[in-house]
Amino acid sequence: MVILHHTAMQDCAAAVARLCAPEFEVSAHYVIAENGEIIQLVDEAMRAWHAGAGAWGAITDLNSHSIGIELANPGPLAGFPPFPAPQMAALEDLLTGLMTRHNIPAQNIIAHSDMAPTRKFDPGAKFDWRRLALGGLSVWPNTISAPDSDFTADAQRFGYCLPESGAKGEAQVLAAFRLRFRPGAIGPTDATDRAMIHDLATRFPVDRAASRP
Ligand SMILES: [Zn+2]
Known part of the structure; x- marks a missing residue:
């Protein structure tokens, strides 16, 4: 990485x-x-x-x-x-x-x-x-509607890890996601957040087995 x-x-x-x-x-x-x-x-x-x-x-x-x-x-x-x-x-x-x-x-x-x-x-x-x-040197989401998707589940599929469990951890991951992909966005998770992270998780699922140095 x-x-x-x-x-x-x-x-x-x-x-x-x-x-x-x-x-x-x-x-x-x-x-x-x-x-x-x-x-x-x-x-x-x-x-x-x-x-x-x-x-x-x-x-x-x-x-x-x-x-x-x-x-x-x-x-x-x-x-x-x-x-x-x-x-x-x-x-x-x-x-x-x-x-x-x-x-x-x-x-x-x-x-x-x-x-x-x-x-x-x-x-x-x-x-x-x-x-x-x-330039092919990182990834960026397409915003394709994903109305039934779960933001936190998709964020974890992409690679984010909840620093703590529950709503607090979910808010921390949302803030990190927005800092990189939606600077300035505020308020609760919305349809654009869900659509963006769903696209990233679908195209770039993290390898959860890849923990060996
Ligand atoms: Zn640093």
């Missing part, structure tokens, strides 16, 4: 320094600067500490199953600025190579917020997932 992050630090140099400082116990395979420069910090064959607690499908140790890419972006420190074009182009080049080298399908390129809905909100609402999907 590949997990996308934003650094939420003032600049790229500060983020690289943090990711290389042992006392912080965080790392990532790659950092991409706003100008498109790609900085590799960890060999792709090695485990980096970028994902933390969370789950996707059957995988509960995401650090052992994923490449982590940090996009330099101050996020909440600067009002969530957009991701510049050179940075997006560099990300697309990097993802194309990673997917080829490691045989990673497009649906396995996910957000940190997807696998840790209660803790993490990156890369955030400004990140252009549709653009990646148009």
Whole structure:
């Protein structure tokens, strides 16, 4: 898998320094600067500490199953600025190579917020997932009406895991889904949410047996 992050630090140099400082116990395979420069910090064959607690499908140790890419972006420190074009182009080049080298399908390129809905909100609402999907580097739903579908069941079929049981967990997954696929949507689950996740779950069901590193 590949997990996308934003650094939420003032600049790229500060983020690289943090990711290389042992006392912080965080790392990532790659950092991409706003100008498109790609900085590799960890060999792709090695485990980096970028994902933390969370789950996707059957995988509960995401650090052992994923490449982590940090996009330099101050996020909440600067009002969530957009991701510049050179940075997006560099990300697309990097993802194309990673997917080829490691045989990673497009649906396995996910957000940190997807696998840790209660803790993490990156890369955030400004990140252009549709653009990646148009290039075959992630997935995007078709909105086909699915009036009788169950949002939470479909979200789990796609890969989301409920952080806790019941209505609270369902709301946490809905928020993570909307952050990536419907930024700005509010209120209870509606027909558009159900249609979008039903399409994703139908076309890209997660492999619930794929938990081996
Ligand atoms: Zn993150």
